Amino acid sequence: MLKLGIIGTSAITHNFVTAAHESQGYQLSAVFSRSLDKAEAFAKSYGNLSLFTDWADFLASDLDVIYIASPNSLHFHQAKAVLEAGKHAIVEKPMVSTPAELHILKDTAAKHQVLVFEAARNHHEPAFQQIRNFLTDKTILGAYFGYAKYSSKMPELLAGQTPNVFSADFSGGALMDLGIYPVYAAVTLFGKPQTATYKASQLPSSVDLRGSGQLFYDGFYVTIEAGKNMTSYFPSEIYTDQGTLTLNACQHIQSAVFCSNDGQVTELAIDFEVDTMLTEAQHFAQAIERKDLELATDWLIAAQAVHDTLYTMRQDAQIQFKADLDVN
Ligand SMILES: NC(=O)c1ccc[n+]([C@@H]2O[C@H](COP(=O)([O-])OP(=O)(O)OC[C@H]3O[C@@H](n4cnc5c(N)ncnc54)[C@H](OP(=O)(O)O)[C@@H]3O)[C@@H](O)[C@H]2O)c1
Structure with a gap:
């Protein structure tokens, strides 16, 4: 079971957490928000979670994978930091603003031996x-x-x-x-x-x-x-x-x-x-558990073509x- 952290506390994150739990591959463990009130409000329906408003503390926490659903332009810098912290990253679409950002995320993931995914659900x-x-x-x-x-x-x-x-x-x-x-x-x-x-x-x-x-x-x-x-x-x-x-x-x-x-x-x-x-949540959990770099690379090749x-x-x-x- 992957320990899941989330960035962004809007409706789409609740939807992803529901799918992640339904997939039985993840357990939500931590919430990052810019405000403690929002983190508490988000966490209410999920029991005992760690709540973070400090970015460095969140990245240093004991998480396997972080789902990023912030405004589009923040995805790149947040995902890069998540990968550099040695955690897998599931990044909402559009994962990046430019193709150049995607090249950097791919290199960063490879360097830190973690996986990065674009949550492009229809793919x-x-x-x-x-x-x-x-x-x-x-x-x-x-x-x-x-x-x-x-x-x-x-x-x-x-x-x-x-x-x-x-x-x-x-x-x-x-x-x-x-x-x-x-x-x-x-x-x-x-x-x-x-x-x-x-x-x-x-x-x-x-x-x-x-x-x-x-x-x-x-x-x-x-x-x-x-x-x-x-x-x-x-x-x-x-x-x-x-x-x-x-x-x-x-x-x-x-x-x-x-x-x-x-x-x-x-x-x-x-x-x-x-x-x-649900299907994307299942796919990402399987790729992480099986360390399936080939599959993750195929998805990134498609993401690169799209971006x-x-x-x-x-x-x-x-x-x-x-x-x-x-x-x-
Ligand atoms: N896959 C799908 O079906 C689907 C559907 C909807 C959206 N999305 C994607 O999900 C992402 C989020 O979309 P959204 O409409 O939920 O966005 P949003 O409401 O603008 O922001 C999402 C979260 O990001 C944080 N945030 C907002 N403004 C910020 C700022 N200026 N600086 C730092 N953090 C900020 C907030 O969390 P805190 O206040 O707690 O920090 C907020 O809850 C987008 O990339 C969008 O494309 C995907």
């Missing part, structure tokens, strides 16, 4: 293997993957504030927050694209509220949509020489229906968990983060 869904198997005898002609959901932080934004998720200082915006899921779907199914474009509705800070991009592969392209100022109910689709496969979504995939060019409809049997974070692509897309739309000045 771990079994549906992708089932879809890949179904597509093996077909020629891919293209795909559409989108994720757009009206943000609970929109009223704050409209009232003139800058919530973290819309902040250039915190590496926010639609592409980094939700667009990462469609990009992961494309990379998981088709590998790294050769190049990518992105055009967006942007705030004066350059952070995107909504955007549309294309990922270019040899012989086809994938259209990507991301949005935080509106909700899309549009499904995802994969186009082949033999027909179209329609998915309910490109994350938490629960249905896949193929309509052949002559109109025959086939429903694929898709495995999925109700808890969207290289996101960076190319950001450059196309001229979305600039404070973090771009720090490392690159």
